[in-house]
Amino acid sequence: MGLVTPDFGLIFWMTISFLLVLFILKKYAWKPILKMLKEREDSIDEALKSAELAKDEMARLKSDNEKIMQEARGEREKLLRDAREVKDKILADAKVEAKIEGDKMINSAKAQIESEKLAALTEIKEQVVSLSIDIAEKIIKDSLDSDKKQKEYTNKLLKDIDLN
């Protein structure tokens, strides 16, 4: 069968030709083509990666900004709160101090009033005593003008004593 018998001449030419194909295509076609393909794929990969990176960077910056804003807001809040606290404290302190001061003043005023009152009372007592003595003197002088009256009074006193 001619169809399935390999032919020497064709083997010879085919081997030479195919070796040539392998060699030339490898050197002048596949090497540059595969290199360029790889290069292009790498550059596309690179571009995609850097785009991704830029996106991440953007997101990071945005979140950073957000954070800074948040911090600033927090800071402001804190400052305001502190100021309010300080104000409240000062007010409270002032109140307390004023109250103490007032109390002190009231107390001293009270004490003074008390002592003045005492002094006045003492004076009044003394006057009352002296007035009483004067009155008593006058009364005694008046009533004990006669002997009879002296006697009556003495008797009454004696009665009162009630010699027990």
Add this chain to the structure above:
Amino acid sequence: MSHSSKLIRVIFLSFFAVLFSSAVYAQHNDKVEETDKKFNPGELIMEHVSDAYSWHIMTVGEHHIEIPLPVILYSKYSGFHVFMSSKFHYGQKSYKNFKLAEGKENPLKGKIVESVNGKDIRPIDISITKNTLSLFISIILIFWLFISIAKSYKKRRGKAPKGIQSAIEPLIIFIRDDVAKSSIGEKKYMKYLPYLLSIFFFIFFNNLFGIIPIFPGGANLMGNITITMVLALFTFIITTFSGNKHYWIDIFNTPGVPWWLKLPIPLLPFVEFTGIFIKPFVLMIRLFANMLAGHIVALGFFMLIFIFGAMGGAIAGYGGAIFSVAFTVFLSLLELLVAFIQAYVFTLLSALYFGMATEEHH
């Protein structure tokens, strides 16, 4: 627009095909009268798919148009001979002591033999035959195509592909990613990739040239067992030489099978060892048989025209031509698909064999 122009092209080609076939038909009618032989489609098909010392283009009436090709011979008896095949006058005459062997049962039929003392002896024959010339033409086209593509890659460095470059690039990437990388593995595929790309495009383009019915296409190169044998041998040699320790261990001492398959009678090692040779053998047969069968079937449908013509006259011949041409067009389209599939299968299997040979043990 392009659709209708394609349709016009198909009709145009079919018209030519009919013309062409009637020319051949006429020739064979003459032969019938001349030689008193019956029209033999089988013989004609075999002539078309076989190698030849000249490239027959067409026959117009009595006149053969063919390209004579150089014959290069070395004979033990008479040394080197280089002459054109036209010296044989289509096999009718002998030149010096050489002639084309004849005889129906002769295994050397159609080959050049030397008559030495009345015996036909085959000299060493490295003639540029039809297939050899077709091989050279396709190789030149392949070189031109791929080197110009490589140039356009250099010119358009880092840019998107353009023109023919973008037609070939998907195939290159397909072979690289889906054949080489997936069969051989990430680490070693680069070593085999140039070979795989070369066989893929070599087979694919030669298959396509085989479908073109007129010169310089039309030679049945990939349906020639010699060509597929050389290709399979390349795959075999590369596989065998890149086989690592594990590859040979897997063959001679296959792990994971019962010992009695290996020990007194080395049944499995024998099977595995034969496999080394069967694999490339199957590669050879598959490509050869597919391409040859495609050619034979397409020609067979064509021959129907003449068979009808021979049976029922010219009208039956032309009537049959409509169906035959339709079938031939259909088969040619099928052949386009087969051209790709066979190139792909050959490349994929080669890659798988390389992958097996270089696989690291798990």
